[in-house]
Every structure is written in structure tokens, then in C-alpha cells.
Amino acid sequence: MTAHPLDNPFFSALESLHAGIALRAGEVLRYPMDVAPFLGIPHPGVDLADPLADLVPQGDSVLLLGIAPTAVPHGWALERFADLAQMQCDRELPLIDGPGIVELGDADRADVLALTALVYPHYFRPRTMDLGRYFGIYVEGRLAAMIGERLGAPGFREMSAICTHPDFLGRGYARRLTAFLTNQTLQDGRQPFLHVAYANDRARMLYEQMGYRLRRDIPFLALRRG
Incomplete structure (x- = not known):
């Protein structure tokens, strides 16, 4: 069954509507820092170690919406906020x-x-x-x-x-x-x-x-x- 694009809205936008400005490392996408602090991942099991090193400069952080990674690299912390409507x-x-x-x-x-x-x-x-x-x-x-x-x-x-x-x-x-x-x-x-x-x-x-x-x-x- 194909996932609904709104279940993973950051990734869906970055691979379609905003593909022209998306920054990519492996399977992971993000907006430039001066556009939005949003990171898109294709699935929970994605390996984030190299993509985060490439896409997130020192002192920066990123937000995710819809899909949480099952594991985060050493030196990183995943913070969960209240769900949005x-x-x-x-x-x-x-x-x-x-x-x-x-x-x-x-x-x-x-x-x-x-x-x-x-x-x-x-x-x-x-x-x-x-x-x-x-x-x-x-x-x-x-x-x-x-x-x-x-x-x-x-x-x-x-x-x-x-x-x-x-x-x-x-x-x-x-x-x-x-x-x-x-x-x-x-x-x-x-x-x-x-x-x-x-x-x-x-x-x-x-x-x-x-x-x-x-x-x-x-x-x-x-x-x-x-």
C-alpha cells in the first residue's frame, strides 16, 4: 500500500514541489537553512549518520514531521513535541x-x-x-x-x-x-x-x-x- 503524501509532508514536498531547492545527502532531504529548518526522511529505518553530518552544520538543528527515525547517530538527540493536528x-x-x-x-x-x-x-x-x-x-x-x-x-x-x-x-x-x-x-x-x-x-x-x-x-x- 502506497503511503499518503501528507503522512510524510516534509519529504513529500522536498522530493516534488520543492525538489529544485532541496539539499540531498543519500536518501535524506532538507531545506536550505535560510528557507526552513525542515528535514525529510523517506522511512523510519534510514541511516542518518552521514546525511546529518553533511546537511546540518554545527549549531543548527532540524525539525521532522510525520515520521520519526528508529535510531539516531551518536551525538544527536531526538526531541518529541506534542502531536500537531x-x-x-x-x-x-x-x-x-x-x-x-x-x-x-x-x-x-x-x-x-x-x-x-x-x-x-x-x-x-x-x-x-x-x-x-x-x-x-x-x-x-x-x-x-x-x-x-x-x-x-x-x-x-x-x-x-x-x-x-x-x-x-x-x-x-x-x-x-x-x-x-x-x-x-x-x-x-x-x-x-x-x-x-x-x-x-x-x-x-x-x-x-x-x-x-x-x-x-x-x-x-x-x-x-x-
Whole structure:
């Protein structure tokens, strides 16, 4: 039986949608450090000794999603976080009224990095915007909220970096952006999906109310030098 691509989302994206920027060592793939701290492994039994030495510089660490290696090399530690909720949407969503939505580009990169550093600091890097399209809502010259495309595989696209500046909470901007990009993705013939921490009740409940449903709980891990 063929594994579902969303059961191993980092590896699936790195060998398909993002193969052009993937760094490879043996069977193991990763994003460049300035794009994302994500490592993709093809199966739990993969030998990580040489790939980690080649792909992860001193002082760096990497994250894994979906598949945990059965063994890690000497000098490395596998840290397990709480599972994430992997959710998907099968139907178009109502698009509430609000300010205009603009596609974000290089001219907006500083605004995007400032917003993500404030409210989404852990996984957004200087070149994360290279992974897909990003959209935002500007209010009085300030980037109030944003959303983007990150992971993906044939027929699937992840909604990511959904965030709102604290000064603009409660105005429905995240809902508006999520519906906008979800609908575009469905119209393009792809399945929208996203990941959210169970601890983030506010976001998870918003996605459920909008029409996203749980696909599975998915393991989330880090590999760090011991």
C-alpha cells in the first residue's frame, strides 16, 4: 500500500514541489537553512549518520514531521513535541467582507519578516517566501495579517503562516485570508491542508468552524546535537 503524501509532508514536498531547492545527502532531504529548518526522511529505518553530518552544520538543528527515525547517530538527540493536528478542507468557504487582499512580494519582505518575528517566530526564515505565494491585508500602511503556501505535493497545498498583528486582532482578517487562499487552492484542483498545535485552541477552533476537518494527529520532532 502506497503511503499518503501528507503522512510524510516534509519529504513529500522536498522530493516534488520543492525538489529544485532541496539539499540531498543519500536518501535524506532538507531545506536550505535560510528557507526552513525542515528535514525529510523517506522511512523510519534510514541511516542518518552521514546525511546529518553533511546537511546540518554545527549549531543548527532540524525539525521532522510525520515520521520519526528508529535510531539516531551518536551525538544527536531526538526531541518529541506534542502531536500537531493536520487538517484539510474539501469545500469552498464563505469569504467575509474586509479590506483588500494583496499578493506579497519582495517589496513586502521586510514587513512579512517583522510580522512573523512578532507572532510566528520559530519557523519563518528570510527565504521562506520562496516556497509559494503569500498574501496579506494592509491597513493604514501596516501589514495587519498574512497567509502563505508552504509545503505541498501533487494535488495538495499547505496553508501556512496564518497570522495577525496583535493590534488588529478580532477583525476577521485571518478568517478572510484563510477562506481566500483555501478557495483558490480548491479552484486550482488541489487539496488545502494545514497544521496547527492543539495548544492553539483559538486557531484550531477557527479552522473547525470554517470547515476544516481533522485528517490525523501527526508527530512533530526535532533532531539536535546532544
